[in-house]
Amino acid sequence: MTIKALVARLFDTGSRFIRRYPGVVALFGFVSGVASFVLVDRQAGLAKVVALIMLVSWVWLMLEKPLRRAIHRLFGWDMPPPLLHYATQLVHQESLFFIVPFFFITTTWHSGQAVFTLLLGAAALVSLVDPLYYRWLARKRWLYLAFHSLTLFAALLTALPIMFHLSTPQSYQLALVIAVLLAIPSLGALFPYRGWRRGLAIVGLALVVGLCGWFGRTWVPPATLWLTEASVTLSMDDAEREPGQSLRELSEAQLRADGLYAYTAINAPRGLKERIYHEWWHDGRRVDRIALDISGGREKGYRAWTHKRNFPPHAQGKWRVRVVTEAGQMIGVLRFRVTE
Known part of the structure; x- marks a missing residue:
């Protein structure tokens, strides 16, 4: 069997398994996310590995379309949409259930931080329940992009101090910049018209999101303190x-x-x-x-x-x-x- 045929068979098997047992994906995301938090709390070295996996998975998620084209060019096979959808959902689940325990511990509940943490908890619940994730979230492009950016931002707030020993202010600034920059290509879907007005609108919206994130920092718990x-x-x-x-x-x-x-x-x-x-x-x-x-x-x-x-x-x-x-x-x- 050639490598091309083997890859095609693996993708096909994975796609059929996910369609037949969708609950297994949700359960795996929940269990692995919570287990990651527990292991991070026990082993500092392992924490870096877990955080690195989180960031790599997010890079893969951001480059989903180029990777699909590369797989098609190299192997001549298109990845089935159900497999991609479940892979995206799994990354969301893994990330959210890894970071939510950090925020629940660090939140000062009689302050505005409770709003941010409860929002993350609601996002984790949505990622776990297929009807909410696919029929309500994924069909609304702007809502899906907001969900995506929020999860990425929170994941970076948790991972950067663990991996690179950045201080909380440094981590916050870097996480905000990365989240806004990576969101810029996606923001284009919100503006159907073309030309310089579209570019100006995208940049303006990105700046508004960045400023809201910066001035709202007192409402965000320090994830690792x-x-x-x-x-x-x-x-x-x-x-x-x-x-x-x-x-x-x-x-x-x-x-x-x-x-x-x-x-x-x-x-x-x-x-x-x-x-x-x-x-x-x-x-x-x-x-x-x-x-x-x-x-x-x-x-x-x-x-x-x-x-x-x-x-x-x-x-x-x-x-x-x-x-x-x-x-x-x-x-x-x-x-x-x-x-x-």
Whole structure:
């Protein structure tokens, strides 16, 4: 049997199997995606392999048409549409079920980040349910392109810090640029007319999408950074790097006696070095912003704290310490109240 005949037989067998057992594809995407997250959490080296597979699969997806032409030219065989459709769906499932656990862990749920994460969860559900994916999503070109871009953007946010040890702001900027650039050829389908107006409309829409993504970054969780422990306390054991008793309420006299510590342990990928900030807010107004440098790799999170002594004359009321990245993405928040 020639190579050409063997490839044709393999494609045909795969196509018939997928048409006969479509649920197996969905189950495989779900199980492999969740397993990838679990393995990433256990083995940093394997995390890079999983992330690389994700990015390669997305490159393949973006180059689907040229690859189809290349296969036809080399082997004289057209890939059946059902096989391509299921392959695309599998990439979406694998990517979404790999990244959704990261975002569910890192989301601060009483903030706008909940909207982005719930949107990803809804996208994962749509990719798993064939009637929703094929009869509702795939038939609406603009909706399918939005779904595609959202998944790619979230996958890059998760993969880039793991693979290249990029900081969260660097990863966000690069992921946004890549997602917008790769979406430009697809945006052309939204404008049927030709000429310079079409090109101008495509570029304008791409810029709008990019600006919305940049100014909406505070609504996007930092996919690979999350709090493993956090507390507001009156004392710290510097030698053991352990906080004292965690407080939810304290008097102004206690506050002014020796200041207050905000302690956080932050999980980050191995090799990642990141600058974060503790932002101290009093009754809705920011009164201080203190920088901290953290390093990834510690299983229980990198332990760091800020010690604030300088408080306003009237410190009573609601306080919160927002833990944020340099790009303004919130990792978590600590809340406490100062009484008389």
